Structures are given as structure tokens and as C-alpha cells.
Amino acid sequence: MPKGRFIVVEGGEGAGKSTMIAEIVSYLREHGVPDSAIVKTREPGGTPIAEDIRKILKDVRTDDRLCAESELLLMYAARAQLVQTVIIPALEAGQYVVGDRHDLSTLAYQGGGRGISRQLIKSIRDAVLGDFYPDLTILMDLDPAVGLARAGKRGDLDRFEKEQLDFFVRVRNTFLSEYEAHRDRISLVRADRDIETVRADIRQILESKCIAG
Ligand code: T5A
Numbered sequence: 001m002p003k004g005r006f007i008v009v010e011g012g013e014g015a016g017k018s019t020m021i022a023e024i025v026s027y028l029r030e031h032g033v034p035d036s037a038i039v040k041t042r043e044p045g046g047t048p049i050a051e052d053i054r055k056i057l058k059d060v061r062t063d064d065r066l067c068a069e070s071e072l073l074l075m076y077a078a079r080a081q082l083v084q085t086v087i088i089p090a091l092e093a094g095q096y097v098v099g100d101r102h103d104l105s106t107l108a109y110q111g112g113g114r115g116i117s118r119q120l121i122k123s124i125r126d127a128v129l130g131d132f133y134p135d136l137t138i139l140m141d142l143d144p145a146v147g148l149a150r151a152g153k154r155g156d157l158d159r160f161e162k163e164q165l166d167f168f169v170r171v172r173n174t175f176l177s178e179y180e181a182h183r184d185r186i187s188l189v190r191a192d193r194d195i196e197t198v199r200a201d202i203r204q205i206l207e208s209k210c211i212a213g
Pocket of ligand 1: 011012013014015016017018019020042043044075101102103104105106107109110150151160161191192193194195198
């Protein structure tokens with residue numbers, strides 16, 4: 001049985017996930033967790049093969065468009081590689097894994113956004129991950145128009161960021177309905193407030209869930 005803790009931050013584009021992952025890492029350090037016991041991951045990506053898959057997924061191509069089912073399978077190909085070669089070994093070694101997205105994103109983007117059936121996603125999920133779930137998922141909720149404006153300040157848009165607003169509205173609604181259905185393992189943070197307030201919320205969640213406490 002894994003001994004470490006797997007904490008995942010989820011949410012739409014520009015919701016502040018990277019910013020709050022840095023906060024979680026600071027919290028762990030302040031609570032005596034050494035850097036050698038903190039592993040950060042991102043999805044899709046996080047291993048050499050999964051990073052190659054990430055490039056395909058984010059690539060803006062017009063000549064050979066990726067269909068929704070290919071996108072779904074590539075997400076799980078990358079995830080299988082990451083979970084088996086990085087996340088599970090780290091948890092078995094008693095480490096803290098802090099993930100920038102995990103499989104809730106697939107339900108939201110490929111399910112809500114692309115319209116792939118929940119049943120198909122669940123069957124692939126179960127085949128790849130079985131009963132493996134994060135110990136804690138923090139969902140950063142933000143109006144997608146605000147998140148896209150924040151993300152857009154960085155420059156070139158990737159294949160996902162080029163989607164229309166209604167795609168991201170469906171993504172957000174799916175995240176929120178998953179939160180309603182699984183409040184026991186998903187914590188919600190309102191990401192429309194100033195960074196310091198959001199940071200304080202994150203710390204309060206980590207404390208209440210006895211992460212590193
Ligand atoms: N995807 C992923 C799927 O479709 N299915 C899947 O299964 C998975 C795993 C990944 C893409 O892949 C898709 C979803 C994504 O489209 P990515 O580059 O990892 O691509 O994209 P994001 O995860 O969306 O990363 P972003 O960098 O866009 O968003 P973050 O990390 O949420 O935002 P962050 O922290 O970089 O902040 C963005 C800006 O906002 C500011 C920050 O300073 C920064 O400038 N900010 C705030 N400003 C005001 N108030 C606050 N509270 C703020 N918090 C942050």
C-alpha cells in the first residue's frame with residue numbers, strides 16, 4: 001500500500017494552479033518535509049515519454065486534427081506512464097506528490113468539453129488506474145473568461161486555449177458537478193479572489209486534511 005500522499009490541483013485555464021502548487025510546496029517545507037520527499041508532476045507530461053505526448057496534445061495543427069477519442073487515449077497513455085514510473089514509486093517511498101492536474105481534468109475536458117461519454121472515460125480510467133485515486137484534490141474554480149484572460153497574457157495559445165468560451169463553460173460545469181458528487185475527496189477554492197486570500201484558503205485545506213500535520 002502506498003505510504004505517501006498524492007495531492008492534486010485541478011481547474012480551468014489560468015485558474016492559478018501553478019501558483020498554488022508553489023504554495024503547497026512551501027507549506028510542506030514549513031512542516032518539515034525535505035525537498036527530497038516532494039515530487040511535483042504535471043499532466044499531461046511528467047516523464048520523457050509523457051512530455052512527448054503532451055507536445056502532440058498541445059500542438060496547434062490544421063492538417064491532421066486530433067479526434068476526441070485519440071485525445072482521450074493519449075491523455076491516458078501519458079497518465080499511465082506517469083503513474084507507473086513516477087507517482088506510485090514516489091508514494092511507495094513515502095514521498096509527497098503534488099500534481100498539476102490528474103484524471104478529473106479528463107472528465108472535465110474530454111467529457112464535458114469534447115462530449116465523450118462518461119461511460120467510455122470511466123472504462124478506460126478503470127482499466128488504466130484501477131482503484132488508484134489522489135488523497136486530496138483541490139479544485140480551483142474560476143469564471144473561464146477570467147481564466148483565459150489571465151492565461152492569454154502569456155502569449156501564444158495552445159490547441160486547448162484556442163477553444164471557444166462555451167467549451168470552457170462545459171469544462172467548468174463538469175468540474176463543479178464532480179465536486180458536488182465527491183465532496184469527501186475534492187475541496188473547492190474560489191479562485192476569483194486576490195492571490196493572498198486564495199493562498200490562505202489552500203493552507204486552511206491542507207491543515208484541515210492533516211497534510212504533513
Ligand atoms: N488537459 C489536461 C485535458 O484536456 N485533459 C486532461 O486529462 C489533462 C490532464 C494542459 C492542457 O491540457 C488539458 C487542459 C489544459 O488545456 P497546461 O499548460 O498545463 O495545459 O495548462 P493549465 O493547466 O491551464 O495551466 P495554466 O498555466 O494556464 O494555468 P494555471 O497553472 O492554473 O495558472 P497560473 O498559476 O499559471 O496563473 C496564471 C496567471 O494568473 C495569475 C498568475 O500570476 C499568472 O500570471 N494569477 C492570479 N491573478 C489574479 N488573482 C489570482 N488569484 C491569481 N492566481 C494566479
